[in-house]
Amino acid sequence: MSELHKFLFDGLPVRGMVVRLTDTWTEMLRRRASNTESGAYAAPVQQLLGELLAAAALMQANIKFDGALVVQISGDGPVKLAVAEVQPDLAMRATATVIGSVPADASLSAMVNVGNLGRCAITLDPKNRFPGQQPYQGVVPLFGDRGEKLEKLSDVLQHYMLQSEQLDTTMVLAANDTLAAGLLIQRLPSQGAGNLSGATHRVRDEDEIGVNEHYNRIALLASSLKREELLGLDVDTILRRLFWEESVTRFEPLTGDTGPRFACSCSRAKVGAMIVSLGVAEAESIIEERGEIEVACEFCGVQYRFDPVDAAQLFHPAAARPDGTSTAH
Numbered sequence: 339m340s341e342l343h344k345f346l347f348d349g350l351p352v353r354g355m356v357v358r359l360t361d362t363w364t365e366m367l368r369r370r371a372s373n374t375e376s377g378a379y380a381a382p383v384q385q386l387l388g389e390l391l392a393a394a395a396l397m398q399a400n401i402k403f404d405g406a407l408v409v410q411i412s413g414d415g416p417v418k419l420a421v422a423e424v425q426p427d428l429a430m431r432a433t434a435t436v437i438g439s440v441p442a443d444a445s446l447s448a449m450v451n452v453g454n455l456g457r458c459a460i461t462l463d464p465k466n467r468f469p470g471q472q473p474y475q476g477v478v479p480l481f482g483d484r485g486e487k488l489e490k491l492s493d494v495l496q497h498y499m500l501q502s503e504q505l506d507t508t509m510v511l512a513a514n515d516t517l518a519a520g521l522l523i524q525r526l527p528s529q530g531a532g533n534l535s536g537a538t539h540r541v542r543d544e545d546e547i548g549v550n551e552h553y554n555r556i557a558l559l560a561s562s563l564k565r566e567e568l569l570g571l572d573v574d575t576i577l578r579r580l581f582w583e584e585s586v587t588r589f590e591p592l593t594g595d596t597g598p599r600f601a602c603s604c605s606r607a608k609v610g611a612m613i614v615s616l617g618v619a620e621a622e623s624i625i626e627e628r629g630e631i632e633v634a635c636e637f638c639g640v641q642y643r644f645d646p647v648d649a650a651q652l653f654h655p656a657a658a659r660p661d662g663t664s665t666a667h
């Protein structure tokens with residue numbers, strides 16, 4: 339079963355998390371593989387998307403925010419888009435759009451950053467947005483300070499965390515066809531509960547970047563974790579091997595109904611709204627060509643069909659029937 343573990347280093351300004359997505363991840367892969375149009379992900383895409391999902395789970399569990407956290411990479415290679423979305427209750431979904439073939443040994447840059455135009459965007463979308471409110475979004479490139487292409491997703495996200503939160507963060511990510519997993523270590527803000535409360539705290543936190551000896555020691559231990567270990571060992575063994583000299587307090591793991599799990603938030607109503615946004619002319623031309631409008635959810639594969647009557651009702655929901663009843667659903 340999928341699980342998320344949180345822990346603290348006693349008396350030190352450092353916290354950590356481990357996530358292991360098993361059934362959550364294989365359910366997404368199964369649905370993708372059964373899509374006859376796209377087929378299963380090539381191995382490097384599977385690894386990228388699994389790591390993206392594990393990272394999004396860690397980032398969502400690391401903040402107090404009532405809304406979806408979305409991590410997406412838009413690329414200039416064969417992988418046009420890879421996106422993972424995690425809700426505050428750890429319900430999650432992910433998908434990738436691939437055009438053309440991806441070689442079995444493709445690097446991150448060969449997939450999404452051929453001409454250094456790839457971007458990683460992190461979006462926080464509040465659950466109850468007031469009218470006109472925009473989701474918060476931060477964007478980082480897929481290259482480092484000297485323009486060098488980054489080949490590890492964890493390097494891209496660590497860069498983002500440092501920029502956006504002024505907090506040192508270390509991530510180790512890995513994924514294969516049965517597991518998507520991640521380890522996160524983060525230095526806690528120097529004062530109080532958060533770093534969004536005032537400019538003074540921000541400056542203090544910036545001053546602390548890279549200099550906290552406890553964080554540096556623990557981060558070094560964390561980054562010694564190998565991909566095969568993260569994929570092959572259980573959480574107890576990983577934490578014992580890495581931090582056997584540290585005093586660690588662990589919390590009850592989140593699993594089952596309160597833990598990470600696959601869930602898609604698509605609905606017929608949302609697809610209908612999307613068709614309306616295309617405009618009546620576009621909708622009519624699709625119906626003329628194909629006899630109906632058929633939309634498959636990219637995340638879960640569910641197909642939504644709108645025949646000409648359904649489509650007409652989308653555009654005229656309040657249209658009254660001759661008997662005076664409404665046709666609106």
Ligand SMILES: [Zn+2]
Pocket residue numbers: 602603604605635636637638639640
């Ligand atoms: Zn769906």
